[in-house]
Amino acid sequence: MADQCHFLEIHYSLRGRTLPADHGYALYSAIKKQLQQSGGSDLPSDIPSDLHLSSIAGVPNGEGMIYLNRASRFRLRCPINQVRTWYRFFQNQVLDIQGHLIRLVQPRITLPEPSRTLAARLVTFKLEAIDHQDVPRYFLESCQKSLTYLGIQGRxxxxxxxxxxxxxRTIQVKGKKVVGYSVVVENLNAEDSLKLQWHGLGGRQHFGCGWFYPVKEELDAA
Structure with missing residues (x-):
């Protein structure tokens, strides 16, 4: 696993019009299909654990769809020594996401930015056996346990x-609805902020869950 201080982000602008609002699993599936079809000797046949994917922001239409705009980006995080591979693989890639076609263009490589406060749109844990009214408490306990396990000081x-x-929040995975919550983590030092951005929290991270970003990005996202 890459050290949390040795990863970079790659951002792609998008050519396309719409996506399902709940597209995390479909995005993962589309990328996996392209990997399997590429046949490149330097590429894995499946999405590796150290390739971290974000879902794509857009303007919701209130009917389960989002409209893409100039601020919409496909973002990934990977170890520095893999940047060249993924930069080239995704550049100009066309992904079919439940019948919605998007092209990934104009890639740019960025350094992750430490921030005292990070947010994630959706974090999930396995809490199915817990009574509904107790879910938020057990969910937050799971967050804090995960932070402690990673050696991160934050609330x-x-x-x-x-x-x-x-x-x-919810996400559909293979026809099953998975429930989670948005999460904000405060009072992070620079090292812990980068560590959380790399490791994330909870499961289903290949589907965009557990992706933490500086809260100032919320002002730029649609």
Whole structure:
């Protein structure tokens, strides 16, 4: 596993119009299919554990779709020694995401930025056996245990959505709805901030879950 200080981000602009709002698993599946079809000797046949993928932001239409705009990006994180491989693989790649075609263009490589506060749109843990009203408490306990395991000093909380309710989120994986929450982690030093951006929290990270970013990015995202 790459050291958390030795990874970079690659951002791609997009050519396309729409995506399903819940597209994390479909995006993963489309990338996996392209890898399997590429047959490149320097490429794996499956998405490796140290390639971290983000879901794509857009403008929701309220009917399960998002419109892509100039701020929409496909983002990934990978160890520095893999940047060349993934930069070339994804450049101009056309992905079919449940019938929605997007082309990845104009890649740029960026350094991850440490921030005292990080946010993730969706974090999931396996909590199926817990009574519904207790889920937020056990969920936050799982977050804190994971932070402790990673040696990260920080405080996790579930933010509220625009209606004032806890920011509960779902993702469809193989036809099954998985429930989680948005998460914010405060009071991070620079080293722990980079560590959290690399390792994330919870499961299903290949589907965009557990992807943490500096909260200032929320001002730029649609």
């Amino acid at each position: 996790a909380f579930i933010p509220s959505d625009p209606d004032g309710n806890l920011a509960r």
